[in-house]
Amino acid sequence: MRIRKCNRGSAAAAAMLALLLVILVVGTVYMFVSHLYPAPAPITSVGAAVDHQYDLTLYVTGIVFILSQLGLALAIFRFRDHGQQAHFTRGNNTLEVLWTSATIILFLGLGFLGRKAWADTRFTEPSANAIHVEVTANQFVFNFRYPGADGKFGKLDPKQISPSTGNPVGIDANDPAGKDDIVVPTLTVPVNRQVELLIRSQDVIHNFFVRELRLQQDAVPGMVIPIHFTAEQVGQYEIVCTQLCGLGHSRMHSYLNVVSDSDYENFLKQQAAGQ
């Protein structure tokens, strides 16, 4: 019976745990609201749509989070053992059905609402006048290939890859279409023009990630994966690799330069002259 005696919980412990949960809720909500460490503003309409979907999810989950954590805190404090008799119940089917259907509607609804922001980047075809740039990832750099004046990419031949002689992606020397191809280590695109990236990898799986585009895509060897975007703000943004790709993983990055149309033309001219 000694055990029975010490079964009494103390109000202090209950109060402390409840308080901790309240602090957790307040702190978390504050961090999310205050945006101390925000994601940078999106520079595409799709990015905005992604953020909208993110906010929507944040509201739904936020409400559930606050209610359940505070409910837990309240239950712990209010029903702590102070000698009362526990209320005997085995549950309530109406309630079960109620919250089951509620969560089904809430969560699945959220899932379907998220479809649009995903479809915009992945389901739709790029427009006919989109600029095509081929992104080649290898340990541990990105290379960006522009088709040049003829608008056609030259064939690739792995055997001819040699970064030292300025052919990091291995353009086939025997293919005339490849003669005027431009290969550069940073990505430069004109503002408000649709760009289609053809993402490929030479060795292991890499990833092309630009926070401001809200766009992430693995670069898988053996595959050429197209994605497209339309940047709406001039500026320089960081491209990083988010897929563990070996020892230099954390050093693998490049830049996305979004420039005005005229600057873009100049860039192409310079590079063409440089070939």
Added chain:
Amino acid sequence: MSSHAQSAHAAPTGFVSKYIFSTDHKVIGIQYFLLALTAVVVGIVLSVLMRFHLVWPNAHLPFVSGGLMTQEQYLALVTMHGTIMVFFVLTTAPQGGFGNYFLPIQIGAPDMAFPRLNMLSFWVTFLAFVAIIAAFVVPGGAPISGWTGYTPLSGIGEVTGPGEGWGPDVVDCQHLAVLPCVTAGRSQFYCHAD
């Protein structure tokens, strides 16, 4: 019928049959639990080293060759932390440990359905754990391709460096191969709906 009635559960005598190669689900459960306890200590140490490196990458560590932790060592920590925690703590303690110990008691059974299979699967798990710890010392060192081991990074020796790196994970697969046996043993209890 009578044959197994007699042979069932004669109390084992002698230290080895009682505590090491015991077929008693309670002993096996405790063995799994202690294995997980060891594994979790290793895993925590690895994670602490990772956190340390993230904040003070240039701090000199006494036990690291050359003092500075290299990228390879960090990635090895990531991989081993993940693998050890998932396979030898989260899979081992709740199911292998407490499941083994209390499932039979809670349903009023004298033991698991297949006590010897049960013991076997523990010892294979144990060997797998020894092997994965050995990955730290094999030439080439521990794998660095993450516990998900995405190919081609994990598939080509030169890149991941340690050709031996995946050796442990293969042993791991062996232990995974045996796990279904113990799960089978466990599933017994339920195949007996009257």
Added chain:
Amino acid sequence: MRAPGMTLMRMPLTCWGWFVTAILGLLAFGVLLAGGILLLLDRSAGTSFFLPAGLVINDQVQNHSGGSPLLWQHLFWFFGHPEVYIAILPGMGVASHVLSTFARKPVYGYRAMAMAICGIGFLGFMVWGHHMFVSGMSPYSGFAFSVLTMSIGVPSAIKTFNWLGTLWGGKIQLKSPMLFALGFVSLFVSGGLSGLFLAQPAVDNLLHATYYVVAHFHLVMGVAAIFGIFAATYFWFPKMFGRMMSEPLGKIHFWLTFVGTYCIFMPMHFVGIAGGIRRYADASAIEYLQKLQPLHVFMTIAAFITAAAQLIFIFNFFWSLKFGPKAPKNPWDATTLEWTTDSPPPLDNFGGEFPSVYRGPYEFSVPGAKEDFIPQHLAPAQVARAK
């Protein structure tokens, strides 16, 4: 093997958890084994199951042909996602068990809880693709996987609400097992909800492979599962070793671990939202990662404290093994069969007299009964009635 009268719907929820976990392991591990064998052959025998043609490693072309890296990811995650539930389901069972025992109340919605466990196990096999949204997999299947993944939130929510329902109107005794079970609920909610972000491919465009993911799975399958293990340890230690664990040490361990883990993993979400990428050995190369360093410092300090707190547990464990007060048969006034036998149990668990089962596993505070708990093995005649 089950005791007379132990019908499926009279099994403790822990058994349901272990049962479904066993099935998951049975079906999932074989797939990983197959994948592992193929991968090993690729490594050592020069086959190309997963290795595509024209790989250039260190400027030399590898002679592999047309394998598929995505195939490995599919095989791996077909195992990998059920593995997550292999880790968490027993924890759920233990949490329900302990909550009911220390709230002196039957589990709220027992049948719904058991069905939710089965539902999670079933759905767990159909959502592996949500690890591969940006892997180059077809975006349409990506969307399908997204919807399926969201639907796993439903049984999880059912369990959460039922846990709260179990506590509501109870008589909560905050022993260390109960504290950890409550911690489990809180952590499971926090970690589970962030899953709703990652389950949507659009949002995954921003959060994939960032620390947000790390925070999510550490909270829900790492720390929550380990809280389940701690709850189980404090709860069953008396039965396993015949001695009680030290309550004060257990409580200190809980407070430090609970606060510590939240201090580690809550800030991690914000690192992820700001684009902090996981598996980076150093942040020096990427400009924007510099700004996040303060959060990393905070998390690291929290990690050190939390790790140190675990020493208390280890000390408590081994100290109590030797010096803990002797445990009675049923220290927690619990109802399930393990508490009807000695601590620790004899070789055949029940010393020859195997119990029969007459009632459900969580008969607490039944009106009309003298005690506030009725063990499963008590025949109706044996139940002492209140005057």
Added chain:
Amino acid sequence: MAGTTVTEIPELIGTGRNGGGASSGDGGGEGSGPSASGGVPQRTYVTGMIVGLGGILMFFMALVSAYIVRKGMPNSTWIPLEVPHILWLNTVILVASSFTLARSRSLFRADNEDGFRYWWGWTTVLGVFFLVGQVIAWRQLVAEGIYLQSNPSSSFFYVFTAAHGLHLVGGVLALLSVAFRPTHRLTRGTATEVVSIYWHFMDGLWVFLFLLLLLGR
């Protein structure tokens, strides 16, 4: 249970719902409950084998799906493999072994010990023949210069046959042990049943794999 209302409570203290106690009989088969002896009801072993086969099935299904996906890969330079003709013979042998096994089982039930041993022995022999045949098939391929790494199709051929062969070696050993070793925990009835379940499964699995290699080239 969930949703039962508070009105049923007296009944809870009272009879306890749907029986329980000795009335409901014990969980074990063959009248031997855990309460009688620490032993395991015989039917447990059958269930155990079926459950175990579930795991094995998943393993092979993973390989098969990998085969299908890998074959469907674009530019995968997949050269269809001409399966050695001896596989036809092997398949016939293995299927035949299933029939001899069935015969042996039925004789066992009829308490015809000699007949049981005779056909059981034939099953074992046929199993060994099959394994030898598989090895011959490998040697033929090697003679043609087709190795594990030659082509994805050959890689899969070797993986399938090796994985299935190893499982079948286990089956042969089981057959032998049942024939010569007295079983302790299992009655011989259970032992023969469990082994034949495994054997028939491996037989069916092989036929499936053979058709896959044959038609799915």
